[in-house]
Amino acid sequence: MEFFNRMIGRKKSAGNAKERLQLVLIHDRTDLAPSALNAMKDELIEVISRYVEIDPTAVSINIAKEGRSQRLVADIPLRISNRRRLK
Amino acid sequence: MTAKVATVTSGKGGVGKTTAVANIAVGLASLGQRVVCIDGDIGLRNLDVVLGLENRIVYDLVDVVEGRCRLRQAMIRDKRLPELYLIPASQTRDKSAVSPSDMVRLCDDLRQECDWILIDSPAGIERGFRNSIAAANLVLVMTNPEVSAVRDADRVIGLLDAEEKGPVHLVINRIKPSMVKRGDMLSVEDVLDLLAIHLIGIVPDDENVIVASNRGTPLAFDNKSKAGMAFHNIARRLMGEDVPFVDVENQGFLQRLFSGRK
Ligand SMILES: Nc1ncnc2c1ncn2[C@@H]1O[C@H](COP(=O)(O)OP(=O)(O)OP(=O)(O)O)[C@@H](O)[C@H]1O
Ligand SMILES: [Mg+2]
Numbered sequence: 001m002e003f004f005n006r007m008i009g010r011k012k013s014a015g016n017a018k019e020r021l022q023l024v025l026i027h028d029r030t031d032l033a034p035s036a037l038n039a040m041k042d043e044l045i046e047v048i049s050r051y052v053e054i055d056p057t058a059v060s061i062n063i064a065k066e067g068r069s070q071r072l073v074a075d076i077p078l079r080i081s082n083r084r085r086l087k
Numbered sequence: 088m089t090a091k092v093a094t095v096t097s098g099k100g101g102v103g104k105t106t107a108v109a110n111i112a113v114g115l116a117s118l119g120q121r122v123v124c125i126d127g128d129i130g131l132r133n134l135d136v137v138l139g140l141e142n143r144i145v146y147d148l149v150d151v152v153e154g155r156c157r158l159r160q161a162m163i164r165d166k167r168l169p170e171l172y173l174i175p176a177s178q179t180r181d182k183s184a185v186s187p188s189d190m191v192r193l194c195d196d197l198r199q200e201c202d203w204i205l206i207d208s209p210a211g212i213e214r215g216f217r218n219s220i221a222a223a224n225l226v227l228v229m230t231n232p233e234v235s236a237v238r239d240a241d242r243v244i245g246l247l248d249a250e251e252k253g254p255v256h257l258v259i260n261r262i263k264p265s266m267v268k269r270g271d272m273l274s275v276e277d278v279l280d281l282l283a284i285h286l287i288g289i290v291p292d293d294e295n296v297i298v299a300s301n302r303g304t305p306l307a308f309d310n311k312s313k314a315g316m317a318f319h320n321i322a323r324r325l326m327g328e329d330v331p332f333v334d335v336e337n338q339g340f341l342q343r344l345f346s347g348r349k
Contacts, residue, residue, distance in 0.1 A: 012270025017234050018277050025241050025281060067283045068248070 026063050030070055037061060044074065053079040088121070092194050092204045093325065094223040095258075098239030100210030102231045103260040106296055106305075107288075107318065108207040109137045111227075112171060113307035114322025121170035121201040123162060125193075127219035128209040129185060132176035139303020140165060140173050149177035152189045158196055167308065170201070182214040187221035194222035203325075212246060220252055227287060227321075229258045232273040241282055256287035258321065263292045288321035289332055290314050 027033060041061045048054055058077045063070050095104045095111075108124055116122045125148065126134035135141040146161040151174070158174075165171040177184065190206075197204055208219035220226060226247055230240035240257070247255050259278050266272035275289055293314035299306035306315040307322075320330045 014267070014270050014273050014277065017273050018281065021234060021237055021273075021281050024238055028238065028242060029245060068244070 022065075026065065026070060029068075030063065032063070037063075044076075048076060055079055088199055088202060090123070090194075090198045090201045090204045091224045092198075092206065092222045093225050093227060094127075094206040094208055094219050095227045095229055096208035096216060096219060096243060097210060097229040097236070098212065098243040099230075099236045102229050102236050103290070103296075104210075104229050105133045105137050105207050106300070107227070107229055107258060107260065107290075107321075108134060108205050109305040110307040110315065110318035111322050111325070112138075112203075112205050113168065113305045114319040115203050115205075115325065116165075116168040116171040117307070117319075118322060118326060119170075120203055120326075122203045122205060123172045123174060123197055123201045124205045124207065125174045126176035127190075127206050127215060129176045129180060129182045129215060129218075130178065131209065132178050134173060134207045135163075135175045136303060137300050138165060138173055138305060140175075141303070144175050147175045147177040148193075149180045149184045151193060152185050158193070172201075182209070182218065185218050187217050190218045190221040212243065216243075220247065220250070223252055226252055226255045227258050228255055228284070229260055230278065230282075231261045232259060232267070232275075232278055237273070237278055237281055244282060244284055255284055257282060257284050258288040258290065259286070260288075260290040261292040262289060286332070287324050288317060290317040290321075 041059060044061070045054065045056045045059055049056070054076055060075045062073050064073045093111075095108050097104050105128075112122045112124045124134060124138070126132050127148075128134070129148065132147075135144060140163050143163050146156040148161065150156045151158055151161045161174050162172040163175065165173065194204055204222075206219045206223065209215035228240050228243055228247075230236045244255055247253060257279070259275055262275065263272055267274045275286070279286055291313045293306075293312055295306050295312040296314055299309075306312045307318045309315055310319070317333070320333070323330045
């Protein structure tokens with residue numbers, strides 16, 4: 001059974017438990033649902049785009065964990081401005 | 088004497104709080120400490136039967152709080168050890184009969200009389216929990232290596248954090264080494280990584296716990312069982328001793344080799 005599970009690449013149930021708990025605890029601790037996080041991302045993209053050109057599909061916003069505290073980490077790659085490139 | 092008040096709590100029910108209070112109390116008392124246990128689970132008392140003292144109850148916690156008896160009269164002495172006492176919960180009243188400030192007052196009176204006050208908190212995060220942590224100098228959060236118990240422990244740790252109650256220590260109870268080995272139970276490292284608080288005890292799942300509660304003789308009286316030893320070790324750590332953790336999971340080299348990818 002164990003061998004079979006490994007063959008088809010299925011994770012041991014403890015791995016499932018840990019992964020699921022990692023997500024659940026972040027949301028319990030921050031009171032931030034995944035849907036709220038997505039809404040925030042959309043709004044951030046909108047605000048930032050007013051000032052600088054970015055690629056909306058490359059933006060990522062995650063919650064990183066350090067001990068019992070979490071931080072919001074946003075990675076927003078900037079696009080090289082077309083105006084400058086034309087100069 | 089100025090007792091330290093240690094509360095055992097968990098969020099989720101049935102993870103082993105009452106078992107832990109009884110056994111840690113026996114552990115501390117056998118180290119020569121004067122220990123008073125308080126059953127904070129008003130309406131659902133259990134510490135009396137786990138300690139085997141149920142036939143000796145005359146007065147209870149609510150009687151003390153409402154002034155029907157003196158503190159001393161509600162303290163049942165366990166004759167098997169020189170200095171172990173129980174203040175039982177009331178079985179016929181509900182949690183609202185006692186307030187957090189009642190508990191603070193009671194513990195202040197008791198502090199002069201003993202070295203340790205151990206409080207058995209009820210499950211949940213309501214009145215009984217608030218009562219049980221009101222006077223705590225330190226809190227032991229108990230969990231099992233299981234999804235809902237870990238989640239509830241995290242919630243309780245968050246509440247204790249917010250109230251600046253602490254220090255908070257973690258006890259992981261009912262570890263099954265064989266299940267951890269085959270990857271079907273969260274390991275001690277997994278739980279520690281998730282909860283990120285200080286570990287004070289790892290207690291294996293042990294059939295002797297049930298035998299002991301059948302008899303009303305906490306298994307810490309008998310030094311042979313694995314769980315009994317684990318509770319003694321917690322008592323010694325509470326006394327400030329640096330006791331190494333027994334590797335209950337016992338992951339040998341071969342096992343690690345064959346347990347394969349994560
Ligand atoms: N290490 C263990 N090994 C085996 N059984 C255990 C262990 N610890 C506790 N148990 C069993 O689990 C059950 C619940 O234990 P206990 O009453 O101590 O939990 P509790 O947290 O006080 O519950 P409650 O939330 O209802 O007050 C009991 O039947 C007890 O014998
Ligand atoms: Mg209990």
